[in-house]
Amino acid sequence: MSDAAAAVQHHGPPQGFLRKYVFSLDHKVIGKQYYGLALVAVFTGMFLSWLMRFHLVWPNAAIPGLQWLSRVGAPGGVMTPEYYLSLLTMHGTLMVFFVLTNAPFAAFGNYFLPIQIGAEDMAFPRFNMMSFWTTFAAFLALMTAFFIPDGPPISGWTAYAPLSAVGPDAGPGLGWGQNCWAISIALFCVASLLGSLNFIATTLDLRAKGMTLMRMPICTWAWFITSCIALLAFAVLLPACLLLILDRIAGTSFFIPAGLVVSDRLQPHAGGSPLLWQHLFWFFGHPEVYIAILPAMGIVSHILINSMRKPLLSHKVVIGSMLSIGFLSYMVWGHHMFLSGMNPFSALVFSFPTLIITIPATVLTLIWLGSLYGSNLQITTASLFSLGFISMFVSGGVSGFFLAQPSIDIYLHATYFVVGHFHLVMGVAAIFGIFAGTYFWFPKMTGRMMNETLGKIHFWFTFVGAYCIFMPFHYLGLAGNVRRYSSFVDDFMAPLMPVHKFITIAALFTGAVQLVFLFNLIYSRFKGAPAPDNPWNATSLEWTIPSPPPWDNFGGKHPVVYHDPYQYGVEGASADFIMQTSPEKLPEKS
């Protein structure tokens, strides 16, 4: 590293408690803040799912203490049907926005993207700080809904108009609860736009010497592609939220048509289009799925390569597949709306790219599988979760074949089949990516190793548990069990109750296992074995610096990159891996 030049920092070392830990400009602190927020959100969201699953199978049983959460929503601890829907909305919103967008993308991306490209910080540290605190404000705005007398909105995380737009007449939580939701999401959009802008500019402009685009690790690529998707997706959701807020508080009629009689009151609106909300929402909503899953794909690839001690079959094909997924994600939003009353021809138009998107997804899966062949696989908790990710991604992916076809969607739309599909493919798979990333990068982020035994216990129960929860959802869907019901009063759903009971017990158990993870996280943070700089013998730049990294990452030096990111198992090299910054010359290929 003889030609590493002395750097001039964007900002000096942080001074004082506030600058260091609260309003920090350091991307690493911001990344951890995002991670912490996601952790709070994921445990809240999981707790809500416990309550919902419990209510579904024991609708009349009291949950002790629930009346303290909401006296109206759960008198005596027994949840009302509307409170079930409130929790459903909050579960979905928390998980999709504050967990699946925040953790793999904003948290890990913030922490590791600048390091992996050899920069000392994000391009715009101030924007970065603003984007976290705006996200935090969005989180507070959302949580406020719990403290409103009639509770959070009951319109689901998709907030379909006009249910979400006509106001309190339509049901509990649709007054200020829904306003909180809309304001929260609008703030979240602003934060994500700022964040994506930062990611893109950082990736394009702050790469170290020698760090060409193709030398960036796969997860850097994933974050970069994700930020491009997020930039355009959130730029559409933001106006949609603004229009929704105006419909709700200013009396406009963007989404509310004429002649609606809600609660015996003729609504004073005219001419709006409920389908407009759906189009705008899903134009964001479908890319959002890839915002959740692409970073997980990147993280998992990054970890797998390290565990296999050999690179993927093709760096370029993986990146190309991710790029084409990102590109196609904008052409498929209509598959959420096959039965929504849009032109039936457009259903066919949207069905086709949806099916096409399985091609890059299959290519990725085949590349992962094909790369495993002939590898020297090391089993760590991180690699277990990565392998689990592949399994989950496949399981959740194949059900997409059904839902992509409008004719089958007639039967399966709005059933538990859909719930099983998206929970596996974007929920569990992305969370496995987050877990893998956590076990892999925890040593770098904290300077301490996580406990592998606890980690493996966590993995096995989570892996089997997740299948026990989400596979049966598909069977329910095939039987026509409708989603978003707070209890199953229809005759044909009664025989399905044993399946629901099984799912609930699995969910309570698997949820409880997550406490092992939480314990491991907190215990290892303080008591874990000290981590070396490069515990996994990995090649990318984050492993060239101390654990945890100094505030300016590279200690005032500029790293110089000589190699592709994954030089593992190079024949004739001095070790089984060559770091990106190592000036070692690669042996000539014979």
Added chain:
Amino acid sequence: MATTVHEPPKIDPAPLQPSLGGNGGGGVNLPLARDGELRELMERPPEPVRTGIWVGLAAITMMFAAFTSALIVRQGSAVDWEHLALPRILYLNTAILLLSSLTLESARRKVASFVRGQGATRGQAMQVLASTLGLGLVFVAGQYVAWLQLRSKGLYIATNPNSSFFYVLTAVHAIHVLGGLGGLLLVTRRFARTVPTLRKSTLDAAAYYWHFMGILWVYLMFVLWLKL
């Protein structure tokens, strides 16, 4: 796992230089002048703000594209689409905003000329910068007058879809213009310091943003005139 490798093996890097393979953005991270001396800073290769501004403009474009498509869909579903006579002052506002772009261009030239010591004084540059700021403020005030005029005709935000879209589009644009004014204010402040800390990239970004506001407004005027 195996033992830790803290430092890569020390091998003389000199013969390896050709294998560096391009410098992907490399070199951008090179040191910047510490003293904030404008002349030196202005000669530097691309800075993130140069990329960032285009990314930001892309997001704003996308946002207004979403508004436009909402407008088209909403018009398609409407039985209550009533054409709206645009307040005349909008044409004047358009002219003012376009004029401010011209003054800003002149300001950029003056700043460059001052920095390179090619004749322009700092006072001259400040004057055009200030007039750009002033024109921007006049534009926002003019938009406010347009809203007042509509209100006086009994057209409020909820009156009909046309008035709704009018207020939404003009207000969102005005908010973005205010953001641009904030940027210009920052530029002016940095330029006004005894030792200017203004970077060329910052000035350029603020200028691109400002011109984009003008182009966006012309586009919006066209949409308003055509559709509302």
Added chain:
Amino acid sequence: MGKIFAVTLALIAILSAVPIVMNYWGPPEDISTHGHAIDEQMKDTMYEAGFSFLAAQFILGLFIWQYTGRKTGDKLKTFPGGAKGLVIAALVLVGTEILALGVIGQKAWASVYFAAPDKDAMTIQSQAGQFAFYFRYAGPDGKFGGMHPDKIDEGNQNFFGLDPENDVDARDDVISGELGVPVNRQVNLLLHSKDVGHSFYVRELRIQQDYVPGLDLAVHFTATKPGRYEIVCTQLCGLGHYNMKAYLNVMSQEDFDKWLKEKSGQ
């Protein structure tokens, strides 16, 4: 650990497939003329998706089994054919699948949505509101009375906002809380929403269609088997969503005529 993983994966894959192969909770018997096409399509997709699922899980398990804990001296191997072979495989396999399912299989969709209803199809109007379905038959004159949202009055059973005093067409309209249809006769169902979004779903009919406020849609079907079937709402519509249901009563023509007469007598 790799071997345990492989075995677990195989077990999960097999156990997941069992309920589907044994058809424990499959779709109910189809009672429509178009439904068999959907069922066929679903079956084909199940074969292809099931094969992909099992193959991928088994191969994943196999590779993990084989390549975990190898001795350090073992040489790394590259998958024969490399990335190029896999890309071609994905293009060919998935491409054919897409063509087979996506293009040929759209007939089922077309039979529901592209075919115009028969001329002699019976038109029934349905209205969904929080949280009930109502159905309206045109009566002897074959004409529906106009709807006036301001006249909707649930207390007086005026669910559709009819105005029989001024509107001749509305006087003989028959309103029912149950959807009675004659067997083997095509029904053209008009969908109107009173308040928010709802959806009409009958599993046995293989029909699901949203009610969109402000946009009246139509869907047509022919029921082929007499019986009572549940109609449920599948679009989140508020607190009573779970309890919003009605019955589809498929009857012989005589029974239907009798039924309709009874309803109009009320």
